[in-house]
Amino acid sequence: MKHRELQRFLVEDINRGDITSELLSNKQINARIIARQNGIVAGTKYVKALFVAKKCRVQVIRKDGQNIQANQTVLQIEGPVKSILSCERTALNLLSRMSGIATSTNQLVKKVKKISKKTDVYSTRKTAPGLRFFDKEAVEIGGGRKHRITLSDMIMIKDNHIAAEGSIVELIKKARKKAKLFEVEVDTFADAILAATLGVPILMLDNFSPEMIKRTIKELEKMHLRKKIRLEASGGINIKNIQDYARTGVDMISVGSITNSAPAVDFSLEV
Numbered sequence: 163m164k165h166r167e168l169q170r171f172l173v174e175d176i177n178r179g180d181i182t183s184e185l186l187s188n189k190q191i192n193a194r195i196i197a198r199q200n201g202i203v204a205g206t207k208y209v210k211a212l213f214v215a216k217k218c219r220v221q222v223i224r225k226d227g228q229n230i231q232a233n234q235t236v237l238q239i240e241g242p243v244k245s246i247l248s249c250e251r252t253a254l255n256l257l258s259r260m261s262g263i264a265t266s267t268n269q270l271v272k273k274v275k276k277i278s279k280k281t282d283v284y285s286t287r288k289t290a291p292g293l294r295f296f297d298k299e300a301v302e303i304g305g306g307r308k309h310r311i312t313l314s315d316m317i318m319i320k321d322n323h324i325a326a327e328g329s330i331v332e333l334i335k336k337a338r339k340k341a342k343l344f345e346v347e348v349d350t351f352a353d354a355i356l357a358a359t360l361g362v363p364i365l366m367l368d369n370f371s372p373e374m375i376k377r378t379i380k381e382l383e384k385m386h387l388r389k390k391i392r393l394e395a396s397g398g399i400n401i402k403n404i405q406d407y408a409r410t411g412v413d414m415i416s417v418g419s420i421t422n423s424a425p426a427v428d429f430s431l432e433v
Contacts, residue, residue: 168215170292171255174252183243183247186247188244190241191243191246193239193431193433194235195209195236195254196234196235196429197232197236198429199427200229200230202267202303203225203228203261204226204257206222206224207226218239219239219240219241220239222237226264227264230261236429246431246433250431256296258428259290259293259296259300260297262300262426263300263301263421266425267300267303267424268305270404270420271283271306273408274404277405278408281412282415284309284416285298285306285417285421286416286418286421287310288421289421301421309416317344320347321368331356333346334360334362338361343364345364345394346364347396351374355381358387363392367412370397372406372407375393392413393411393413394413394414395416396415
């Protein structure tokens with residue numbers, strides 16, 4: 163699947179041919195990809211695969227997950243000039259996006275782990291169409307967790323499911339018959355307690371303030387249910403407030419911005 167996707171990326175950019183590079187004579191050249199800013203590198207193995215598919219030789223200098231600094235060489239490439247230049251933009255785009263996601267994720271993970279070692283940062287399905295595998299991979303490289311990749315991975319009962327069915331109780335009953343592990347999204351204290359009493363294994367506290375989460379946890383502890391359930395905080399969480407959520411004692415914090423709006427890390431290819 164990954165190989166097919168990488169080929170699709172190249173076809174999208176090259177289309178009927180790189181008509182500018184066709185002006186060049188056939189020769190072998192050396193090139194390198196350089197970081198233009200600091201961050202966490204991600205996607206080098208896929209960038210290598212792009213160039214290798216075009217008969218180039220590639221040496222990865224900085225591996226996925228490693229820190230990079232401005233002006234540092236990340237990959238060295240040797241091969242036909244037309245191959246290298248026709249792959250250039252596709253390779254840089256993928257590397258920039260994945261490294262941006264990994265860097266943003268890593269910043270959040272570090273903040274969370276300073277407060278709570280048991281709390282993990284999770285991605286959501288807020289990914290670019292066609293790039294979900296690579297976006298989720300970048301999250302993991304940055305120290306986060308993938309959560310669901312597709313709708314088939316796990317039952318997750320959300321607000322629109324509840325609104326469509328008309329009963330959170332009936333949906334939970336149906337889910338329990340189908341799977342041991344599933345998740346339910348709630349947006350009120352009352353629904354959180356109700357879902358917990360019905361045996362929900364994972365509970366998403368959507369748009370709960372840190373104070374509301376603490377109140378919910380206190381009630382679950384009083385009912386001796388806290389140890390039986392994993393709690394996820396979600397909605398409006400960012401680098402400024404994520405430590406407040408980590409202090410609540412939740413097990414999971416999901417952040418959509420790390421995949422839907424993470425700033426790209428700038429790279430360039432120099433011949």
